[in-house]
Amino acid sequence: MRTRVFRLLTVSIVGPLAALTLSSLVIALSTDRFLDVRNLQNLSLQVSIIALIAVGSTLVILTGGIDLSPGSQVAVLTMLLATFVKFQHQPLSVAIPEIVLIGGGLGLVNGILVAYGRIPSFIVTLGTLTAYKGWAFLFNNGSPIFSVSDQLEPIFYGTWLGVPRPLYYVVILYLIAFIFLNYTIPGRAIYSVGGNEVAARLSGINVARARLLAFTLAGCTAGLAGVLMTARLNSGSPNYGAGFELQAIGAAVIGGASLAGGYGNILSTLLGALTIVVVQNGLNLNDVPTSWQQIVLGFIIVFAVGVDSWRLQIGALARRVLPAAVLRWSRAAPVGQAVAPTGRSEREVPEITGPRKEE
Amino acid sequence: MTDATPVWELRNVSKAFPGVQAVAGVSLVFTPGEIHALVGENGSGKSTLVKMLAGVHRPDSGEILFEGQPLLLADPTAARAHGVATIYQEFSLVPTLTVAENVFMGRLPRTATGLVNWRMIRAQAVAVLDRLGIAVDPDAIVRSLSVAEQQLVEIAKAISSESNLLIMDEPTTALALSETRRLHDLIRRLAERGRSILYISHRLNEIVGLAHRVTVIKDGRLVGTRPAAEISLTAIVRMMIGTDVKDHYPKEQHASTEPLLEVRDLRTGSGVNGVSFTVHRGEVLGLGGMIGAGRTEIGRALFGADPATGSMKLAGRPVRFNSPRDAVAAGVALIPENRKSEGLFFNFSGVPNVTVSRLGALLRGPLLSLRREQRLGREQFRELRIDPAAEWKSVRFLSGGNQQKVVIARWLFSRARLLILDEPTQGIDVGAKLEVYRLINTLTARGLGVILISSDYPELLAMSDRVAIVREGRIIDIAQRGRLTEYSLIAAASGTRG
Numbered sequence: 001m002r003t004r005v006f007r008l009l010t011v012s013i014v015g016p017l018a019a020l021t022l023s024s025l026v027i028a029l030s031t032d033r034f035l036d037v038r039n040l041q042n043l044s045l046q047v048s049i050i051a052l053i054a055v056g057s058t059l060v061i062l063t064g065g066i067d068l069s070p071g072s073q074v075a076v077l078t079m080l081l082a083t084f085v086k087f088q089h090q091p092l093s094v095a096i097p098e099i100v101l102i103g104g105g106l107g108l109v110n111g112i113l114v115a116y117g118r119i120p121s122f123i124v125t126l127g128t129l130t131a132y133k134g135w136a137f138l139f140n141n142g143s144p145i146f147s148v149s150d151q152l153e154p155i156f157y158g159t160w161l162g163v164p165r166p167l168y169y170v171v172i173l174y175l176i177a178f179i180f181l182n183y184t185i186p187g188r189a190i191y192s193v194g195g196n197e198v199a200a201r202l203s204g205i206n207v208a209r210a211r212l213l214a215f216t217l218a219g220c221t222a223g224l225a226g227v228l229m230t231a232r233l234n235s236g237s238p239n240y241g242a243g244f245e246l247q248a249i250g251a252a253v254i255g256g257a258s259l260a261g262g263y264g265n266i267l268s269t270l271l272g273a274l275t276i277v278v279v280q281n282g283l284n285l286n287d288v289p290t291s292w293q294q295i296v297l298g299f300i301i302v303f304a305v306g307v308d309s310w311r312l313q314i315g316a317l318a319r320r321v322l323p324a325a326v327l328r329w330s331r332a333a334p335v336g337q338a339v340a341p342t343g344r345s346e347r348e349v350p351e352i353t354g355p356r357k358e359e
Numbered sequence: 360m361t362d363a364t365p366v367w368e369l370r371n372v373s374k375a376f377p378g379v380q381a382v383a384g385v386s387l388v389f390t391p392g393e394i395h396a397l398v399g400e401n402g403s404g405k406s407t408l409v410k411m412l413a414g415v416h417r418p419d420s421g422e423i424l425f426e427g428q429p430l431l432l433a434d435p436t437a438a439r440a441h442g443v444a445t446i447y448q449e450f451s452l453v454p455t456l457t458v459a460e461n462v463f464m465g466r467l468p469r470t471a472t473g474l475v476n477w478r479m480i481r482a483q484a485v486a487v488l489d490r491l492g493i494a495v496d497p498d499a500i501v502r503s504l505s506v507a508e509q510q511l512v513e514i515a516k517a518i519s520s521e522s523n524l525l526i527m528d529e530p531t532t533a534l535a536l537s538e539t540r541r542l543h544d545l546i547r548r549l550a551e552r553g554r555s556i557l558y559i560s561h562r563l564n565e566i567v568g569l570a571h572r573v574t575v576i577k578d579g580r581l582v583g584t585r586p587a588a589e590i591s592l593t594a595i596v597r598m599m600i601g602t603d604v605k606d607h608y609p610k611e612q613h614a615s616t617e618p619l620l621e622v623r624d625l626r627t628g629s630g631v632n633g634v635s636f637t638v639h640r641g642e643v644l645g646l647g648g649m650i651g652a653g654r655t656e657i658g659r660a661l662f663g664a665d666p667a668t669g670s671m672k673l674a675g676r677p678v679r680f681n682s683p684r685d686a687v688a689a690g691v692a693l694i695p696e697n698r699k700s701e702g703l704f705f706n707f708s709g710v711p712n713v714t715v716s717r718l719g720a721l722l723r724g725p726l727l728s729l730r731r732e733q734r735l736g737r738e739q740f741r742e743l744r745i746d747p748a749a750e751w752k753s754v755r756f757l758s759g760g761n762q763q764k765v766v767i768a769r770w771l772f773s774r775a776r777l778l779i780l781d782e783p784t785q786g787i788d789v790g791a792k793l794e795v796y797r798l799i800n801t802l803t804a805r806g807l808g809v810i811l812i813s814s815d816y817p818e819l820l821a822m823s824d825r826v827a828i829v830r831e832g833r834i835i836d837i838a839q840r841g842r843l844t845e846y847s848l849i850a851a852a853s854g855t856r857g
Contacts, residue, residue: 179726182727182729195704195706196701196704199703201683204683204688204716204773205684262704262706
């Protein structure tokens with residue numbers, strides 16, 4: 001049992017962990033402000049929203065789909081939350097669950113079109129990216145809604161035991177997602193559909209339902225992100241959330257998820273999100289202009305997808321460069337389904353492992 | 360016709376693939392104006408032989424001679440440049456383009472300004488189609504044509520270019536009788552104009568009336584080449600079967616008289632034309648027939664993978680499967696022919712591949728017990744003698760035999776009652792085949808019914824309790840074990856009898 005949990009946790013975590021460590025190291029060397037406590041707290045706030053959305057993006061990517069709409073979903077949801085609270089005077093205890101559910105509804109629309117309409121997810125969510133954004137402009141004549149409620153800010157800026165509250169949300173959501181993906185039947189179905197859709201159908205799995213579920217849950221995570229966004233700025237705006245989808249997809253991909261579906265580990269997605277935010281933060285601290293930051297971020301994500309495609313060659317390189325012990329550890333294969341993408345380079349390194357001993 | 364110098368000659372060519380000697384020391388001669396038929400059972404090496412002439416495969420040893428000179432055909436382009444035109448079983452047409460564009464694919468004539476000369480393409484396409492007597496609109500989009508029409512376009516494409524050797528691999532599979540006749544007339548005319556023709560078909564009775572010479576190969580070896588005039592159908596079939604010592608099949612008989620699956624008048628749009636049969640508990644019902652006869656389609660229809668009409672009773676209760684999910688829930692399983700693309704999850708190790716169809720058994724409360732999964736998976740691996748590495752290794756890296764056993768283990772684990780096995784031993788080595796046969800015994804001993812689809816006739820005859828012969832989407836006969844020989848099976852399935 002001990003080895004099993006250990007394996008689940010280490011699966012595909014080595015690469016993303018190395019990426020995060022390396023980028024942190026470079027930035028820490030370039031400026032001493034990086035490791036400042038205030039900066040680290042700031043980092044945790046910055047990462048929280050992207051990290052929440054990235055859970056949804058990972059679910060969709062695991063089914064072999066892609067979700068481009070969460071940024072626009074966030075925009076609508078901040079406007080809805082601001083409207084509910086400021087103009088309709090709903091208490092937060094009602095409005096927040098509503099927002100999460102409505103987020104789920106937005107995801108459900110994507111899911112229905114993809115799963116039952118059999119329209120490619122790229123096109124469906126590219127369409128809803130625009131449509132949801134347009135909807136956000138229908139509220140308050142398209143103007144942002146400021147000063148929503150005094151009670152909102154503590155949700156984002158409050159601390160508990162000296163740790164910023166958003167960190168707790170992130171940890172809790174990732175734990176739930178980890179359990180969902182690794183220890184439930186629908187979670188397993190998501191991996192199966194992404195791994196081989198035909199085999200999944202022939203094995204009696206409800207392929208459409210798995211897709212629908214992934215998109216719906218992605219909408220719920222966009223709902224959570226929308227709440228945090230509204231709390232962060234105490235306002236709703238149709239312009240919030242722009243570009244979040246790329247950062248969230250980037251987090252999943254840097255975390256090792258394959259855009260072909262079936263391969264990926266939710267905990268590595270968190271490392272991917274951290275990597276993106278750390279890099280942005282480091283560029284900020286070194287006074288790199290925003291325009292250049294965007295250029296860098298864009299290429300990092302493209303490169304991360306490339307790493308997925310070049311995996312076999314990288315595996316061959318790793319075999320030549322890394323000591324066998326490291327490879328063996330990093331290849332610790334899954335018990336459940338959270339197969340390490342590094343597993344795909346197994347063909348490249350077969351000599352150095354024998355059958356594993358259990359018991 | 361026969362004494363002319365050969366255009367093409369294969370001299371002692373061999374070709375091996377991992378685990379199988381596909382062609383071993385075959386010599387053949389192709390002379391201008393001659394129609395040369397090549398026959399052999401499925402997997403006897405015909406396609407490999409063709410692909411060597413077409414430049415797809417290079418022989419491991421031996422040589423290919425063109426007009427008496429040894430020649431290295433590096434790739435299909437080189438073969439085409441030397442005049443080899445090949446029509447494969449699979450189409451090579453672009454479905455979204457017109458007939459004319461497809462015919463001139465890759466060599467579109469240009470005008471003086473370098474643009475495509477559409478007028479010329481159209482005129483030439485009309486000429487080619489007319490010459491072949493093909494009534495197809497040259498401007499039609501290929502996708503809108505029937506399969507038979509597409510086959511004719513494929514032929515038009517192949518012979519519109521200059522060629523001295525025309526290879527046809529099962530060209531009549533999709534054709535109706537009248538179209539076949541027209542194609543044969545065309546082939547005769549092409550031969551009269553001096554082309555050499557290599558004609559491959561399962562339909563032996565076609566060959567007798569068409570070919571000048573017949574070559575039989577078996578297990579990659581040349582059995583013999585005879586003038587068609589001097590050889591009878593019976594003799595050809597005997598040459599195909601050979602007199603080798605039979606492989607060992609560990610058949611156990613567990614068939615009961617209790618009906619498990621009763622099928623009445625099953626019909627599909629995919630070519631099943633009213634099929635009725637019964638499978639009993641513990642019985643292996645073999646489906647024999649040529650490729651394309653409709654065996655796979657019957658299997659898919661039973662499994663709910665293709666829409667079908669007709670009635671089905673499972674263990675006495677009427678059932679209707681609208682999707683594979685319904686079938687799986689009722690205990691019917693299909694092990695597809697293409698296990699890599701349709702059976703296995705490469706993103707999983709062996710264990711989740713086994714448990715995927717009955718995850719409910721792993722629940723402890725609302726959550727899956729991965730520990731129990733691992734234990735149950737390991738039990739299956741031990742019982743079916745699957746490579747223990749499957750416990751942690753992606754199934755991608757298992758051998759073909761182990762992969763097949765993983766898929767079968769899935770359905771044992773999910774307690775299926777009826778298993779449809781489509782070509783379960785294709786592409787796996789002899790030892791693994793034996794394991795699969797033993798698994799079939801294990802299944803039937805537990806009272807499961809098995810529908811076995813196999814093109815390996817000795818295997819089919821040995822492992823089935825009864826064999827249904829399928830031809831053109833119908834079951835033309837169901838024979839008890841032992842009442843059928845390989846000879847009578849091939850004769851019935853290829854339509855040489857009656």
